[in-house]
Structures are given as structure tokens and as C-alpha cells.
Amino acid sequence: MTPPPAPSPSAERLHQGSRQTGVMPAIRRLPLLLATSVLVAACGGAGPAPDSEETAVDTSPSSSPPASPSSSAPTDVVRAVEDLSTTLRVTTEEVEVVSTEEVTWRDGSRGCAKPGQMYTQALVDGLRITLRVAGQTYEYHSGGSQPPAPCDEPTE
Numbered sequence: 403m404t405p406p407p408a409p410s411p412s413a414e415r416l417h418q419g420s421r422q423t424g425v426m427p428a429i430r431r432l433p434l435l436l437a438t439s440v441l442v443a444a445c446g447g448a449g450p451a452p453d454s455e456e457t458a459v460d461t462s463p464s465s466s467p468p469a470s471p472s473s474s475a476p477t478d479v480v481r482a483v484e485d486l487s488t489t490l491r492v493t494t495e496e497v498e499v500v501s502t503e504e505v506t507w508r509d510g511s512r513g514c515a516k517p518g519q520m521y522t523q524a525l526v527d528g529l530r531i532t533l534r535v536a537g538q539t540y541e542y543h544s545g546g547s548q549p550p551a552p553c554d555e556p557t558e
């Protein structure tokens with residue numbers, strides 16, 4: 403039996419290339435490397451580098467003295483003051499705003515649920531407004547699209 407003929411040099415190179423499965427030849431990696439480098443450079447920020455200075459933020463709770471409602475007071479506070487002054491038949495100047503607190507009520511009752519009533523079961527952003535007239539304290543709750551309402555027996 404005679405041995406098989408020796409492969410030609412070009413056939414041998416082709417055979418060696420097929421043995422390198424999973425390994426990309428260096429000549430094919432170069433364009434891919436260049437394209438990747440260009441893309442990475444293009445993704446870099448084109449704007450100026452951010453300043454190293456930081457802006458200070460005051461995280462301390464703000465406290466302001468009790469005040470009467472003014473034109474800068476939230477609309478719901480003004481409405482609550484007007485409602486209480488009408489109910490008690492006093493002037494709005496006699497109604498003192500003790501505090502206002504932003505709250506998220508658990509449901510449509512706005513923290514003033516009444517027995518036998520049904521309320522929407524959704525979170526409602528609003529205010530807890532505390533007012534004072536002649537030493538007596540009154541609480542109003544607002545939220546959603548409803549105007550502030552007196553809350554004699556808060557449930558939250």
C-alpha cells in the first residue's frame with residue numbers, strides 16, 4: 403500500500419486554520435479592536451468635565467413660628483382658615499395656623515374615617531392643618547381633589 407500524497411503548502415495552512423476553531427486569527431481581530439476603540443471613545447462625554455465643588459444642601463428640619471395665613475400660604479391652608487372663621491363666626495385674623503404637615507393618607511378618608519362609610523383604597527397626598535382660635539385647637543385634613551375638611555376624630 404502506498405502512503406497518501408503529501409498535502410500542498412496552501413492546503414496545509416487551510417487545514418491549520420480550521421483547527422483553531424473558536425480562536426479568531428490576529429489579522430481579523432485588529433479591525434474589530436479598532437472599531438471597538440472608536441465606539442468607546444465616541445461614547446465618552448463631549449461636554450466639559452463636572453466641577454469638583456459640591457452644592458451644600460440643608461437637611462435640617464425647618465421650623466417657622468406659627469403664623470396667620472397670608473398670600474404665600476398654600477391654598478388649602480387659606481381655605482381651612484376661612485372655613486373655620488365662618489363656622490365659628492370670627493375673623494380670619496383670629497385664626498392662628500399652628501402647623502401644617504405634608505402627609506400621605508392611607509385611603510380616601512384622608513385620616514378621618516367615619517363608621518359605615520366606604521373610601522377609595524389608594525394613597526392620597528395631602529396636608530394635616532392644625533388651627534387655633536381662643537385657645538381651642540382644630541384639625542383640618544386635605545388631600546386629593548377635595549377641599550380641606552374639619553376632622554374632629556382623626557383616625558391617623
